[in-house]
Amino acid sequence: MSLAREVSFATDARIFSEGGNADRFWIIHTGTVALDVEVPGRRAAVIETLGAGELLGWSWLIPPHQWHLGAQASSPVRAYEFDAAAVRELCGNDPELDHALLTYVVGVIAGRLRSSRVRLLDLYAPHGAGEVP
Template sequence: MARTGVFGAMTKEHRDQLMSLAREVSFETGERIFEEGGSADRFWIIHTGTVTLDLRVPGRRAAVIETLGAGRLLGWSWLVPPHQWHLGAEAASPVRAYEFDAATVRGMCAEDPGLDHELCTYVTGVLARRLRSARVRLLDLYAPHGAGDVP
């Protein structure tokens, strides 16, 4: 796999360590991968296809916050207690991905501070981008026109 996304943020040694735990999985178009509020016991790195992240909106259809493609990390809640999904995810097209057991990766991070630092730094950036995407999307849906414009 190309050195983009999380792989681009890691040393070769840490990429190899992480990939030694990978399990290849696939999801069909429309398949729910996880639900907001569920147990975040794994995460994925998308190999091919696209996944939409959504947020439940009471009385409305779930709002799509972001669409992720190849090389992108799917799921960050596995790293942050209480390890529950903050968003939902659905395959927008056929998806192939590398799946990782969260507890195993957290254990590996506890033993290797370098790996822990690389993953935490990367996941923090992902979290910041997703929060911004959620904010912009929700402003688009609910704020008066122009309220979310950046000066």
């Protein structure tokens, strides 16, 4: 937390866009953020909504450090912002922290991939093509 700074985003503020430079990440303190994916010829599709205690942004960890999704505040948001380069440097000097952070972020990525798949199937696939519970 010594690397964190408090930030806020107003409702509808664009926090980052798909393909942009992923140089920071956030832990949401209050509010909600919609994650979206660009869909050619259509409006961006919201694939997941994040809330308090959740990690916003993982693309900062994986080269080339470009956002894989977009994010927009759905309500007023307060969050702790972290400088990605500083965190990567800290992890480079602390193998235990590096392992713990990578394990956590990989879990987040897996969950986001599942959510993305299910949401896109809900939006664009023929009825009944989604996952069976």
